[in-house]
Amino acid sequence: MxxxxxxxxxxxxxxxxxxxxxxxxxxxxxxxxxxxxxxxxxxxxxxxxxxxxxxxxxxxxxxxxxxxxxxxxxxxxxxxxxxQEQKPKMALFVSKYDHCLFDILGRYSAGELNVEIPVIISNHNDLRSIAERFDIPFHCVPFTKDNKEEGEAKQIELLQRYQINFIVLARYMQIITPNLIALYENKIINIHHSFLPAFPGAKPYHSAFKRGVKIIGATSHYVTAELDEGPIIEQDIARVSHIHSVDDFIMKGRDLERIVLARAIKLHAERKTMVYSNKTVVFS
Amino acid sequence: MxxxxxxxxxxxxxxxxxxxxxxxxxxxxxxxxxxxxxxxxxxxxxxxxxxxxxxxxxxxxxxxxxxxxxxxxxxxxxxxxxxQEQKPKMALFVSKYDHCLFDILGRYSAGELNVEIPVIISNHNDLRSIAERFDIPFHCVPFTKDNKEEGEAKQIELLQRYQINFIVLARYMQIITPNLIALYENKIINIHHSFLPAFPGAKPYHSAFKRGVKIIGATSHYVTAELDEGPIIEQDIARVSHIHSVDDFIMKGRDLERIVLARAIKLHAERKTMVYSNKTVVFS
Amino acid sequence: MxxxxxxxxxxxxxxxxxxxxxxxxxxxxxxxxxxxxxxxxxxxxxxxxxxxxxxxxxxxxxxxxxxxxxxxxxxxxxxxxxxQEQKPKMALFVSKYDHCLFDILGRYSAGELNVEIPVIISNHNDLRSIAERFDIPFHCVPFTKDNKEEGEAKQIELLQRYQINFIVLARYMQIITPNLIALYENKIINIHHSFLPAFPGAKPYHSAFKRGVKIIGATSHYVTAELDEGPIIEQDIARVSHIHSVDDFIMKGRDLERIVLARAIKLHAERKTMVYSNKTVVFS
Amino acid sequence: MxxxxxxxxxxxxxxxxxxxxxxxxxxxxxxxxxxxxxxxxxxxxxxxxxxxxxxxxxxxxxxxxxxxxxxxxxxxxxxxxxxQEQKPKMALFVSKYDHCLFDILGRYSAGELNVEIPVIISNHNDLRSIAERFDIPFHCVPFTKDNKEEGEAKQIELLQRYQINFIVLARYMQIITPNLIALYENKIINIHHSFLPAFPGAKPYHSAFKRGVKIIGATSHYVTAELDEGPIIEQDIARVSHIHSVDDFIMKGRDLERIVLARAIKLHAERKTMVYSNKTVVFS
Known part of the structure; x- marks a missing residue:
């Protein structure tokens, strides 16, 4: 059947x-x-x-x-x-933060994710040993100001070689290039460490701390040409108070990032999301 | 149309x-x-x-x-x-606690509830002045060990007189009699001040405090013959910690009770609930 | 003692x-x-x-x-x-929205708030009957482009006459004037219907709907000269999804606004907040 | 310093x-x-x-x-x-479920936990390869009806050999013996997959599904002689509805179990918990 x-x-x-x-x-x-x-x-x-x-x-x-x-x-x-038997092939993009990577690979190994992960791509070598521990090919594609075209070409070659259906940016600290976005329209999932549209861009926990918010958040969204402006898939929040330092925000945020990204991966992998007018319909 | x-x-x-x-x-x-x-x-x-x-x-x-x-x-x-234009007629049963009553009447006056409230019935006279302040008929039907049949008959007479479609127990501190339950099957909504099935029966905040829980809750459910065992409509929770006394639990719980009961009233009034196998299907 | x-x-x-x-x-x-x-x-x-x-x-x-x-x-x-026996005197400022007003007056009547409410001030007459229902003096101080100074003077006169200690803007739809802010520094509490700093200014629910967020919020804060930039006292959120219209956002938001404003009033009235560097320390 | x-x-x-x-x-x-x-x-x-x-x-x-x-x-x-420089030594007890184990080892490897994990003890061999992947000694101590004393002796010997300060039961499916509980009083942390005191004992998700709750939970607590009755450290919940099957409850519960157990480990490891009258004081 x-x-x-x-x-x-x-x-x-x-x-x-x-x-x-x-x-x-x-x-x-x-x-x-x-x-x-x-x-x-x-x-x-x-x-x-x-x-x-x-x-x-x-x-x-x-x-x-x-x-x-x-x-x-x-x-x-x-x-x-x-x-439904055909699992989508998912590429993981990472940089130096390891918490989302550990979380996704743990879930993957535990059979929670309806995906195959044929490759991990990074702009740094820091997390290579984690990939090896989970027996997943790891490719380092460095990005500098001068080699963007070359880097993008290398990324695309890898994505094609591994027949990748969608991409997950697990705290990948590098802007995705326009050609790649065009190639994977509504198929690149990012995790941003704030409840967007509050605190887009860099260092959101520092901005949240400075503003004195009582709630921090994380947002998973599809990547579009506009930074942190893509269709939101999932968000969640955690309470903070005056007793929490920026480092506490960052530590609490790690759990949010893990959970919110994992939920987005599951929703996408199970074909429960549709995109329209820069919004998502999420059938859950 | x-x-x-x-x-x-x-x-x-x-x-x-x-x-x-x-x-x-x-x-x-x-x-x-x-x-x-x-x-x-x-x-x-x-x-x-x-x-x-x-x-x-x-x-x-x-x-x-x-x-x-x-x-x-x-x-x-x-x-x-x-x-959809025919608003259901809702009777409010109350005793001495006034917070849910104020909340429901405030929402009613603000036009938030798709109901008519033709009557408030109580086993005490304490809240009569609130009913009067909102211009709603108030009937006191006392209940003692000896007059249960008479009390029930009086309640049913009032419900029929006012053509009541469903009943809301807004912290009504009296067991509903079997005949009334049979007459309004899946049409009597109670608010219980715990996350059922934890802490059924009397004084749930005291029990929760004694057990040292880190979360308290409230549950709205349809009333059945088994006390606090009816189909659950809605639940919500609040965090507590060692710094909170029983009185703090009670105070925090008041907000839970208000919200969870109000949501149940809205769901029922908009015909979004169905009951089956002692559970609810809630289309929201 | x-x-x-x-x-x-x-x-x-x-x-x-x-x-x-x-x-x-x-x-x-x-x-x-x-x-x-x-x-x-x-x-x-x-x-x-x-x-x-x-x-x-x-x-x-x-x-x-x-x-x-x-x-x-x-x-x-x-x-x-x-x-602790001296309850602070709180003035309520309202315009046309009645849900926060009903909620506060209900709590006040139920004895939940450690305050006295000697006066309600509004720039419209719409809510006068609610004030009367709760037996609280109501003063209409209209504001137009041309009478700002006069309006402010009248407000200040009333606040002094009633010996007001702090002010609560219960969806008051009028900018507070600088002299009044200076007179009541860190003593004017506003409720904004978004999780600030997201969606400051007008029509936040419409903006949130347009952006496709999965979470809406409300924020209570002290009023400063910068609109919606004052020290945050309390925030809370509710989940939304693609099935919710702007009107659903607004309806869900009413509960958030009520709760978040009520919590701020309690914290302030019980002297649990301190302000520093445009942030609050909230001892709870 | x-x-x-x-x-x-x-x-x-x-x-x-x-x-x-x-x-x-x-x-x-x-x-x-x-x-x-x-x-x-x-x-x-x-x-x-x-x-x-x-x-x-x-x-x-x-x-x-x-x-x-x-x-x-x-x-x-x-x-x-x-x-503060002396990290407590934590033993992990596991059986066949791997999700909490992956989560804890991922956090441990990422440097999030202020502990050393010198040993993993299990009553089955199923998870040995995960321990090996993270280079942590794994000991299988089988438990049957007939070898309880022997099993307990072996466990205690291992705990002493590795100088263990506290024990974490990461979905360990075996009752802890009284001698071990006495030896590690308020130093054995369990994760139970319900919001206790609701649904103690076996198969809580099945019971929750049957009862038709709208909220499921998880509870971390210190182990005492009374099953699921020990001092609660932390709890959290997730919303469910009629659309969720028992399997959905179990899957959603995995995230709760991970988070609630990880928080308890952090609190204990950072000496933020105190036990009194079968309750915890949690300084956070």
Whole structure:
């Protein structure tokens, strides 16, 4: 029995749900999950559907082809159909901070993440030994002011070699170049250590401390050309008070960063996120 | 234009969603919200749907009748269909604590609650002046060991006189009698001042303090014959520490009680809750 | 038996705690609460102390005088000493939103707030009937572009007439004038409907919705000359998702605003806040 | 410069704080942190103090001896004095679940925990390879109904060989024997996967699911002879709803377990916890 996930978005119109669910019924699919959302302002319809295909004569390729010719055309849909058994391939980008890396590799080893991690790429060599401890290939691609093009080319070559589907910046301390962003649109996940849009850019814990906030946060988002302005996937917060120093903020923040990044990875890997108007629809 | 809400539950079967959404399309209804849930263990399907009726020739009564004869019969559904303009009538039961009463009446006066409150019933006279301040009829129905039947009869008479649809126990300190529970099945909402199932019964803050918990909570639930065992609608918590006394627990708990009860009232009044197997499905 | 609260801040030095606690022991005071904080960066010491005076021959005035001449002089302290029985007098400023007003007056009537509320001042007449319902004098002081000086003068006259100690802006939609801020330095509490410093200024819920945040917040702070830049007293947040409209944000935010403002009022009224470097020390 | 931490508890009496802070001043100590708590009900005083010893002629042993003879005797104190440079030695007990183990070892490797981990002890061999990956000795001490005494003896022998100061049960699925509990009183930390006292014992997520709670939790506590009844160190919660299956509860719970156990380890390792009346005082 095959299990598939379908993601759809299109202009909101009457009868979409009826049409899609009728289509699934016809191909003898058993819907195990369905959720939909209408952005009333923008008049856009979103749907996420999981189903089991009980008829062995229907292949996923047939299904895609049928869906494309009928429903998808009728409603002018943007859509994706995934075989749930195919785990997406995820590249990890890191620099010197190791806490998110340890957390992701621990979860990966414990079988919590529905991904494959074929490669870790870094602009420094500091974390190589961690990658080796978890038996994952590690490539150092240094970045300086003068070698940006070369560095980007090397990154892209590695991503293609390892057939990477999406990228996770686990406290990667280097701006992602425009070509790479274009190549992986809505497929690069960053963790920023503040509750955006508060404290974008560098040293957010220091800024938060200076402002005297009572709450700190972390934000995972898709990377776009505008720094820290991409669609937010997940956020969480922790309470702080006058007794906490900047170092306490940083230490408390590590837990936030771990959790908020891990949640975003899971949501993306399980195809639960859709992006529209620089926002996410997160089916959870 | 009429707006309606439909709640459905039935045995899970293929094609329900397709059938319902096709039905709505046929009567020229515009679905503005739809959500569904399948309890896989129990094999039960739940759906909540909001739609606008754009065809003025179709009355709600016609619709009900059509729905009943076709879809509802085909799938052997339990269902309700509400006109969104008809606010449910809610009775408030109180005793001596005033904080939930003030909170509910404040929200009511501010237009936050989609209800009418035609009557406040209490087993004491202490809060009469608050009811008067908000111009709501107040009836004192004392309860003693010896007059339970009489008290219950008086309560039921009042509830019928005021055509009450559901009851909210805003820190009402008296056991609800079985006949009343039977009459208002899944329509009596209580607020219990602990995160159930921890600390059921009397004096939960004292028990929580004694146990040295680091978190206190509050729980709103539908009242059943088993004390504090009914279907949970909403819960929330607050952090406490060794510096807090029992009185601090009680004071912090007041905010929890207010919020958790108010959320339950809103959910129930907007027909977002369904009860099954002593649990709630909450469409939010 | 008299109960007092002492607040102290001064340059951090060795022996302060020993000196203060020895002083209290000498006057036969029984310390029931003591907390202190050192801002290491700024080298400032803060202390909050509650004690019971068991010797009836020692008046609060004597104590103040003694403290001033000895410890306070030795350590060059800024300090305040309060008789716990004297409730601070709080003025409420409102405009048209009623939810915070209902919440505060409900808490006030329920005896939760250690304050007196002798007056409500508004730039509109809309909420007059609520004030009357709670038997609190209501004064309308309209503000237009042309009458700012006159309006400010009238406000100050009222604040003096009612001997107001601190001011709470319960969604007061009018900029506070510089003279009033100067007169009530660190004694005007505002509630802003975002987790500052995100979304300062007007329409924060709309901005939050547009940005696609997954968390909204509210912030209570002391008012300074810089709009929404004053020392933060308390913040809290609520989760939102793609299913929530701007109106949902606003509705969820009402609960945040109520709670966060009420907590700030309690902290201030119980003399648990101190301000330094545009931040608060909150002894809780 | 040496840094020390002092923990004190004794009967509450006038003048303790003055005496202790005066003592520190005399030995030229610079207090960098001080916090105290009075359990009014039980009339017990608790204090935690950190200070820097600036006088090189005063050794920690001298200090201990002086303190013991003077203050500690005067006030009949229970007390401990720690050199902050001496990291406590922590043994990890595990069984088959790996998520807490990965989390702790990741944090340990990242330098977040102020401990040494000289040994991992398990009743199964499943997690041996993880221990090896992090270069930590792993000992399998099987437990069956018939070998409990032998197993306990082997555990105690290992704990002594590695000079273990405290034990962390990272989802160790075996009851700790009374002799071991007696040997490490208030020094064995367990993580239980519910917000105790709700759902003690086995399969708490299943019980929580069955009860239909809207919040799940995790609790770290010191192990006592009564199962899941020991002093609570830390708790946290996560929201769940009708859409979550038992497996979802378990998956969400893993993050709670990780975080709540890690916080307890940090608090214990930094000597921020004190136990009294089956409760903890947590200085944070």
């Amino acid at each position: 095959q299990k598939i996930t379908i993601l759809i978005h299109c202009k909101d119109q009457k009868g979409i749900i009826a049409a899609v669910t009728t289509f699934i019924a016809k191909v003898e699919g058993n819907i195990t999950y369905i959720d939909q959302h209408v952005d009333v302002e923008q008049n856009v319809f979103f749907m996420r559907l999981e189903c089991e295909l009980t008829n062995h004569h229907i292949t996923i390729d047939n299904l895609k082809s049928d869906f494309d010719k009928t429903i998808a055309t009728d409603f002018d849909m943007s859509w994706d159909l995934y075989n | 009429q707006k309606i809400t439909i709640l459905i539950h039935c045995k899970d079967q293929k094609g329900i969603i397709a059938a319902v959404t096709t039905f709505i399309a046929k009567v020229e209804g515009n679905i503005t919200y739809i959500d569904q849930h399948v309890d896989v263990e129990q094999n039960v399907f739940f759906m909540r749907l909001e739609c606008e009726l754009t065809n003025h020739h179709i009355t709600i009564d016609n619709l009900k009748s059509d729905f009943d004869k076709t879809i509802a019969t085909d799938f052997d559904m339990s269902w309700d269909l509400y006109n | 008299q109960k007092i609260t002492i607040l102290i801040h001064c340059k951090d030095q060795k022996g302060i705690i020993a000196a203060v606690t020895t002083f209290i022991a000498k006057v036969e005071g029984n310390i029931t609460y003591i907390d202190q904080h050192v801002d290491v960066e700024q080298n400032v010491f803060f202390m909050r102390l509650e004690c019971e005076l068991t010797n009836h021959h020692i008046t609060i005035d004597n104590l103040k005088s003694d403290f001033d001449k000895t410890i306070a002089t030795d350590f060059d302290m800024s300090w305040d000493l309060y008789n | 040496q840094k020390i931490t002092i923990l004190i508890h004794c009967k509450d009496q006038k003048g303790i704080i003055a005496a202790v802070t005066t003592f520190i001043a005399k030995v030229e100590g610079n207090i960098t942190y001080i916090d105290q708590h009075v359990d009014v009900e039980q009339n017990v005083f608790f204090m935690r103090l950190e200070c820097e010893l600036t006088n090189h002629h005063i050794t920690i042993d001298n200090l201990k001896s002086d303190f013991d003879k003077t203050i500690a005797t005067d006030f009949d104190m229970s007390w401990d004095l720690y050199n």
